[in-house]
Amino acid sequence: MTEPLTMKAVGAFNPTARPIGFLQPLFAGGHGDNQTYIQRLEGWSRIGGFDAVAWPERDTVTFADPTAATLGGESLWAFQFPDEPLLLLPWEDFRTAMAGRTTDAVLADRPLLLFDIVQTLGLEDQKPETFDRAFHAYARAGRAAAERWRDKEILEPRLLDALLRDAARAPSDSEAIPIRHIFQARIVDGAVRVAMRGGASPAVSMKLERAYREILTRFPDIFPRGGRVEIENAPFTPAPFKQETPEPAAVTVVLVGKLCNRQLTIPGLDPRSSTEILDIDDLPMHRRRVSQSQLYLLVGTQSEWRVLAAAAEQLSDLPAVAVMLTVSSAPLLRDVEFQGVSPLPSVSIFTPSGSREHGDALRPLQPLIDILIHTERPRKPVMDRHGLPARHNLLLRADVRTARDAAEVCCRLGARALRSGIRPGARADVFIERPSHASPLDDYGRLFGVLFASGYPTQIDVPPSAPTLSRRLRHLTLLVERNDMGPRHVGDHIIEGVERLFAMRGWQAKREGAHFQVSDEHRQFSAIVVERKEEIPAEEGQLARPGFGRAPLLVIHVAARREALLIGNRGEYCHIALDDIGQMRPGTPWIWPVLRRQLMIPSARPMLAALRLAAAIAAEAIRLDRYELLSEGWSMGRILSALEAKDCERFLDFAPNGITRREILLHLRLPQSEEAADDRPDPILRLRIDDDGPTLLID
């Protein structure tokens, strides 16, 4: 739209809705468009243009006799005195008219409106008194408040006017930057502090000092005497935050993938760890606000290894370790792939509960934190910079409270390591929590030295103040190198590892082709390692009774399924899992603890294979004369016959809650016969498997 050259002031808007004060003139163009305009001021006196506005809905007055105004001409000003027609005049006329009204009674108790009038109209001779009155009006709320207002409304404009008075233009870059951003003035401790972008030349400083002396002369009652002018350079650079920077956590756990967006605390994490937990998306914010943590653990699940590897890139410049939570102890191709792409060293931790529950999934982090942060141990040349035995590692733990001896727990951990793809001879570190099991520390070191390249075990101090102490088991922790996991190596590793496990347990094992010849001072037997079901050697024929301790061959299952072990042990050979080697104490009838573990582990389900093996063991107890009849009248021949039946489940089942840690309860339904014609109840068989053999109570 072309800007109109001439307008008519047709009304005015009262922006304070008060009965007295300045009003803003409203213009119309006279072109029949009904559009309202306001004037754009150049200085106070001239019209630089007109801007369209909506006609205000309230507090307007209209003029019966509109006054004309022209672009580039003198501006129009309006003032409302109570009970008078609105005063509407061109600038100079307005100044003259208003100068004669400043002593009106209606302004006598309005010193601040008077200030606006005198200041706006530039009525210099009235300023000293008017400014003084205005200052004291504000001083009612405190002198400091009045002084701050004074500096903004009087000091700063006057100094700036003095600065620009003789200048053809404003200070440099004032066109691009509002003047408020390049010039500020205030009085601080008696000195006039002028903040100017770029500072001031000596000439400018002199001009400002001269202007201030003039201010002091004209307004002596409201400005402090003897003040000096101080020019500050570049005062407009924003002061950065004073961040309430938290102490950096010793450990920052960074969650990725599906572990994100969970609760922000890990139940059970030891508070001494000073551990902070955040999602990977929060890492940039974390890096902005806090100093670097001592250690970063980037935690994700094995199934999301790609996400974990990608996130690892973000932490590659930090002291970080990638932690992969696995639900499968067997080495998978994804483990190899992850190791190939991760820029971070890694630790895999087996977490049976996976990521289903956030707390449980992350609880195994605590021992790793203990090891990496709280444990002092000698540095080794081969350690990575975090003190890990190798670039990629596996962390395994075992409860040492239930272990009968150090060899048993070391074999169990060693077997798990082998199943996880660890090669014999891998670098390993061993840690034991204090107070430890009765076994001396060096026992663990000596034993693991057979299987791995491990040093002297390190003791981890568990603080008595830790709230998790009561729930905490005493654990043996193995941190072992997990490099070189190529699938072609795993089978060889297992064979060599089994040989070393036997050595850890105190046996001599000699490889002969696919078989081992295992011996101690008193006995010798053959053993074979099988990784798949198809490798299990076929039995030679029908067997009247299970082999148990008489078995000619020990079959060691690498990937043992409980059912396969239970079925196998009712046959000719003895079947054990890799982990069971730890139970094979030389010079003892070790088959019984092994069978007890297979049958009576806490999670055991009363499956058919378990029922049949329990029946076979109960029959063995009768044959070994390790039974007791608690009531008379039972035919042992019939009971034995029922137990030895190939389809013994026709006569036998588990009693409710029939498998406990101490015994197995079997309910026997004897076949009907003449001697059992009475109505006595069926017998209950209570089977215990002690270290030296089974015992049976018949009730």
Next chain:
Amino acid sequence: MDVNCGARDLFRVRWSDYVAGMVGKQFGKFIHAAPAISGGIGVTHVTDCANLDGVLASGKLEKRWCPVFEKDLLYFFYGRPAYRSKWDGGATSNLGYARMCFILRDEVADKAARILPFDSGGYKHYQRAFHHTLDIADFDVEPADHPRKIVAAFYESFADYYWMQPALGLSIPLSQTIVDSYYKLITGGLKETFDDRCAAIEIQLEESLPLTGEVIGVIGPNSMFDDPVLMDQIIAWGAEPRGYQLPRMFNPAEIGGRLLDEVARFLSDRGYLA
């Protein structure tokens, strides 16, 4: 009319759904993770001179019925008295009454029922530039998180927030699409640009706010402070009166920025805004 009355143009939504739905929101989580920073630049409430009598009579900033959320609400901005900063010169531009600005203690934000990182009243404008799946609830900040955290998340200083100078080159993770949308909004990275209301942190209270002990400054035209009732009340509140020269506001170029400058000067004088 209260110029701070945000959210007046939003779609209708049940209040309980609105608040309940914000738990775990991406933007809220991002802000929650922001650093705690010391200092503060206060909470502002802008109102027209014409509304002043009501404030003086009750001694409170009164909540008002918000038809959008069907609730009585009281609106504030953090630090910056957001109002359109540029005179657009359009035929529909309203002159509006001279404005008063109440500057309140930072702790007023602790009473927040809801915090948004922009003037909710302008959301219908920003919405066009956002992905169509986003709605205003996606930008909620946990009320327990002080607005300072939003400042800390996107700015290097309080002054940068006040003058709308977001930190450049912030690394926003690709997955944080909502955070990234907001960052683009305040840095002009969207297909449209918006006035300063898009970066004014909005604080909503569900209760009226008694001003005694809460207000530290009242900014308005000089002539308003001639009113002895107002001055007595300001003194009773323990606040500082700060007047500006009303005729300056007659120039369209001053309309948007004058109040912003006055509040900045006040905060600077009092040491809040370095």
